[in-house]
Amino acid sequence: MEDEENTKPNQIPDQSLQKKHQLMLERLSNRHQTRLETRKVDSLDSSTSAFLSRFNDSKNSITSHLQTTTDPSRLPDISASISALEKLVAENSYSLPSYEVRSSLKTISDLKQNLENLSAQLIPKKKFAFKNKPTKTxxxxxxxxxxxxxxxxxxxxxxxxxxxxxxxxxxxxxxxxxxxxxxxxxxxxxxxxxxxxxxxxxxxxxxxxxxxxxxxxxxxxxxxxxxxxxxxxxxxxxxxxxxxxxxxxxxxxxxxxxxxxxxxxxxxxxxxxxxxxxxxxxxxxxxxxxxxxxxxxxxxxxxxxxxxxxxxxxxxxxxxxxxxxxxxxxxxxxxxx
Missing domain, CATH: 2.160.20.70 (Pectate Lyase C-like)
Structure with a gap:
């Protein structure tokens, strides 16, 4: 009976300590998770900033060429630059915010339209010619x-x-x-x-x-x-x-x-x-x-x-x-x- 009475008081502080220990572990875990999420957001922000810097530099260069080019032979080079810019968006699209993807693609679409307009100015239209219809082979x-x-x-x-x-x-x-x-x-x-x-x-x-x-x-x-x-x-x-x-x-x-x-x-x-x-x-x-x-x-x-x-x-x-x-x-x- 004495042993039984002596053990009961000892159990109370043990349970209290275990509960405090558990709460402490939970707080530490939450802090660690918060740090990880913060680092992830910072990493995404850094990645987006790097992308936008490259994208804007390329866009400005292409725009400059579209505004100053008078030689039709330069059109394929401008087209290549637009394709490279589009590839850059494709490679980064899965890690970018959706609004950045939309904005970038709208910019590329505008550049293509400007290139088509420039092409129409610099390259005369060809006359239409009929072609023979080939058989299925x-x-x-x-x-x-x-x-x-x-x-x-x-x-x-x-x-x-x-x-x-x-x-x-x-x-x-x-x-x-x-x-x-x-x-x-x-x-x-x-x-x-x-x-x-x-x-x-x-x-x-x-x-x-x-x-x-x-x-x-x-x-x-x-x-x-x-x-x-x-x-x-x-x-x-x-x-x-x-x-x-x-x-x-x-x-x-x-x-x-x-x-x-x-x-x-x-x-x-x-x-x-x-x-x-x-x-x-x-x-x-x-x-x-x-x-x-x-x-x-x-x-x-x-x-x-x-x-x-x-x-x-x-x-x-x-x-x-x-x-x-x-x-x-x-x-x-x-x-x-």
Whole structure:
């Protein structure tokens, strides 16, 4: 009985000490978490400041060239600078505040428009010429070939399409290109009608302009994809940043690090990336796109500023989506087409 009475008073201070100790640990943990969050915010602020400094320096340089250039041969250099600026935004978009991304892309859009206006002033328009409609064939371009673009058929676009490799002005053709082992920085698809395009491997940037009734199956793009004036198309694409302008009645199957951006579009639908070919997992890893972010369904419509869902795009119903697009099956004439 004595032992029992002696132990009871000792238990009270032990419990009190344990409670104080627990409270102290919680306070220390909260302080540590607060420090970590503060450091994270400071790091993000520092990263944003560094980006804005680089962005503004480049923007001011491009603006200066646009205002002073009188030689048409300098236009491709200005276009290259704008593309580099757009790549800078794409590489940093996932770590920037959304309003900074929007503002930067609006600036780039204005620069492109100014470049197009300057081009119209310095380069006289070519006369229209009819072209014979080719029959449907499969075309494979040799690895080191660079496709030239006739001046008279160059598409007019808000995107200044440079003399990069690409497929241009084709009808009813199956077009294939393997980028593996090449050093191609940019690739262009322009003026295609009822074509099927199959691109294997990685490329830094992809420009898509004036496609109608086409199917595009592409491996990962390490920078940006810019799309203008596409209608009744199916596009399977992976990239860090994807911007779509003047698209109508198209289905997009995407894997993208930042939110896709659309402008002046209607009747377009989105689903997850569904591409397959031998080595695609390694290509996605190399491009920093191995992880599915789910951003294919988080679309920003820059021409729809209301709080409710934009009526210009929707998520593809699961029962209407493509299955896996395996290029090996396509080449055999089977599977998705």
């Amino acid at each position: 499969q075309t494979q371009i040799p690895q080191n070939d660079v496709i030239s673009e006739p001046n008279e058929t160059k598409p007019k676009s808000n995107i200044w399409v440079r003399e990069s490799p690409g497929f241009r002005d084709k009808q009813n053709e199956v077009l294939f290109r393997d980028f593996k082992g090449s050093e191609i920085g940019e690739f262009t698809l322009a003026g295609l009608d009822a074509c099927e395009v199959r691109l294997v491997g990685c490329v830094n940037a992809l420009f898509v302009n004036k496609l109608k009734g086409c199917k595009v199956y592409a491996g990962p793009v390490t920078g940006s994809i810019l799309i203008e004036e596409v209608e009744d198309c199916v596009l399977v694409l992976a990239s860090h940043q994807i911007r779509i302008h003047f698209a109508k009645s198209c289905d997009f199957y995407l894997r993208v690090r930042s939110r896709p951006i659309i402008e002046d579009c209607n009747g377009i639908r989105f689903g997850p990336y569904c591409m397959k070919y031998e080595g695609i997992e390694e290509d996605l890893e190399a491009a920093g796109l191995s992880e599915e972010t789910g951003n294919w369904g988080n679309v920003d419509d820059f021409k729809w500023l209301r709080a409710v869902q934009s009526p210009n795009w929707s998520v593809l119903p699961e029962d209407e989506r493509l299955g896996t697009v395996d290029l090996a099956d396509l080449e055999c004439g089977n599977g998705a087409s």
